[in-house]
Amino acid sequence: MTSLVAPDTIEAFRRDGACVLRGVFTDWVQTLRDGVDRNLAAPSADVKIYQGKDGAGRFVGDYCNWDRIPEYRDFIFNSAAAQIGRALMGSRQVRLFHEHVLVKEPGADVPTPWHQDQPYYCVDGTDTVSLWIPLDSVPRERTLEFVAGSHKWGKYFRPERFNKTALNxxxxxxxxxxxxxxxxxxxxxxWALEPGDAVAFNYLTLHGAPANRSKVEQRRAFSLRLMGDDVRFARREGINTSPPFRGVTLAHGAVMDAPEFPLLAG
Structure with a gap:
């Protein structure tokens, strides 16, 4: 299990709440690009599109499409992603939470504001990892950034939409x-990133990304959210969650054993 990820990388992930993995998904880049193309041609009802100012490029986000986009399903079930997540979390089991595609077109002057993911989610627990995989070259000035150690602050910060309006x-x-x-x-x-690299981070790690001010280069990213042993379903009555997972019938505190959250390892 740990042979896929160097011990010092695992240590960095657990200490800082974020780490970089070089070239781990290079062989899957074209598959994921094809999936993103299919996704953008037929987005879900939950797609979010933020238009840049004065007709600048769009920032498009969509999620929970793995069951209808074969390229996503192929990657999720057949790549080393689950085993990498298992090593980073130190978990016996790994389940899928969801996938999230984020596309910043050239000139998309909408930044990704600083936030944690977990306050948006219907889960509690600490055994979590997101694998953020760029499908285009990402220079340091346009990359995803993280506040080291913020996953250990013991805080949930107010979730906002990417246009800075409150989710709740x-x-x-x-x-x-x-x-x-x-x-x-x-x-x-x-970190500056190349297609097929990945950054891994805990759901509680504060992170954000600047606008894409390039007039010619897009920034496509595929993010895979995985859950480990201690994660439980959280019903947050009267609170919107994102993704909404409207059809899930699990009780509060239940193990994430449902068709929406398939077991990937263990």
Whole structure:
């Protein structure tokens, strides 16, 4: 299991809440690009499209399409992603939570604001990992960034949509701190990336990404959300979750054993 991921990479992931994995999915890049093309041609009802200012490029996000897009399904069930996630989390079992595709077209001047993923989700637990896989070259100035160690702060910050509107008004959660205005107070991690690299991060790690100000280069990314041994279903009454998982019938606190969350390893 651990032979797929170097021990120092596992240590960095658990210490910092984020790490980089070089070239681990190079053989899957074209498959995922084909899947993204299929997805964009026929997005789901939950697609989010943020238009840049003055007709600039779009920022498109869509999720939970793995059961209808064969390229996604092929990658999820046949790549080494689950085993890499298993090694990073130290879990016996790995389940799929969902996949999330994020496309910033050339000139998409909509940044990804600093946020944690878990406050959006219908899950509790700490054995979590997202594998964010770029399908285009991503220079350091356009890459996803992370606040090292923020997954251990013991906090849930207020979730917002990527256009900065609150996902849930008056949810009682504190706002995300001003990372960009106080970068010297934090250890901010980020890496220039090539197609087939991946960054792995915990659902509680604060992260964000700048706008794509390139006039010619897009930034396509496929993100796979995986769950380990201690993750349980969380019913948040009166609270919107994203993805909504409208048809899931699990009870609060239940093991994530449902058709929507297939077992990938263990």
């Amino acid at each position: 008004e008056n949810d009682g959660l504190e706002p995300v701190p001003d990372i960009d205005g106080n970068r010297d107070k934090y250890q901010v991690l980020g």
